[in-house]
Amino acid sequence: MARSPLILVALISLIPLLCHSFSPETPTGRRILVLVDDLAVKSSQSLYFKSLSSRGYELDFKLADDPKIALQRYGQYLYDGLVLFCPTVERFGGSIDQAAILDFVDSGHDLIIAADVQSSDLIREIATECGADFDEDPAAMVIDHINYAVSENEGDHTVIASDNLIKSDVILGSSKIEAPVLFQGIGHSLNPANSLVFKVLSASPATYSANPKSKLSSPPALTGSAISLVSVMQARNNARILISGSLSMFSNRFFRSGVQKAQSSTKHEKSGNEQFLTEISKWVFHERGHLKAVNVKHHKVGEEDEPAVYRIKDDLEYSVEIYEWSGSSWEPYVADDVQVQFYMMSPYVLKTLTSDKKGVYSTSFKVPDVYGVFQFKVEYEKLGYTTLSLSKQIPVRPFKHNEYERFIPAAYPYYGAAFSMMVGFFLFSFVHLYSK
Incomplete structure (x- = not known):
């Protein structure tokens, strides 16, 4: 019984060591929780994760339905950032849910969301709270019959080569991204009431969102430049969020793939995915623009x-x-x-x-x-x-009573009127008293 207080003190002293708060001054050792549907994602997207690790981030991979996962312990957050590479998850494990993720962002932490075809309602709802509304059709994909990637053409033109990037050096870096970015997934629109979210990779005017395996019976809900492929949001507390409609664009296959845009004779040996996603992750995790x-x-x-x-x-x-x-x-x-x-x-x-x-x-x-x-x-x-x-x-x-100017030039006429009246009154009294 005598040892209990000492043990309690020792445990409390360890709490700060278990917790990491965001600080740009100490980029090394910052912890990021990566939630995946399948641990195979760790290898299929290894180039992207390697770029994060090489910049000093400590990645903690967990299955999204792991019953032991948690974002905080003893009221302190264990991670500085959260990556959701689990588009099909219906329910998170442990103490994580939609409210916990939104609280994580509200506390100033950063978030990356990668959705995909057949994304669950849970991922869609989290994205909606961040100002991005995905196409309601679960089988819909972004299709472009003009700006598709020739080398990745499967006949349905769902692999898009997009170069409609935001013109901002602070977000995408000063080095120009020469090659188009490959994208295959679902599109989303931005909530017009949310002024904090904006596009960083946009669709072309020829793009539309529909199920590529069925004929269109009605005009698609999302068309043209209203479709956003990748968007970001900076909250009022400066937390940053990345929303992508494609998990494939983070893959090693898209990173290494050559790309030739339809109706273009220029063929690039490597797509712009690696440069684009590396640069934008620097912005999301406050390595730039802070x-x-x-x-x-x-x-x-x-x-x-x-x-x-x-x-x-x-x-x-x-x-x-x-x-x-x-x-x-x-x-x-x-x-x-x-x-x-x-x-x-x-x-x-x-x-x-x-x-x-x-x-x-x-x-x-x-x-x-x-x-x-x-x-x-x-x-x-x-x-x-x-x-x-x-x-x-x-x-x-205001001025104190003894701080005002005694004689103001603009008031000389009034001074003259007062003194002239005094002189006039004196002369009038003298004449009136001493005249017969």
């Missing part, structure tokens, strides 16, 4: 210390340092669109911050002629970058 702000300062011009209160019409300076994670270190973030608001109910001052190219952003302005409780606010949102939301409160007081 910002941090430090050293937020404000003070009166000519001073260094931050005051407890400002006076109306004071001249002040505001500065903040912003850095971007490069994958190995924090580098100065350079942009010309960072703004600060001096805010009370609405912005009284809106100024664009000037960068010194070394990470420091600064500006100066005059406190408005309005007193109350103000805030310095920086709300920075840019496609592909984590959102910065900075706020610092400061009161603004």
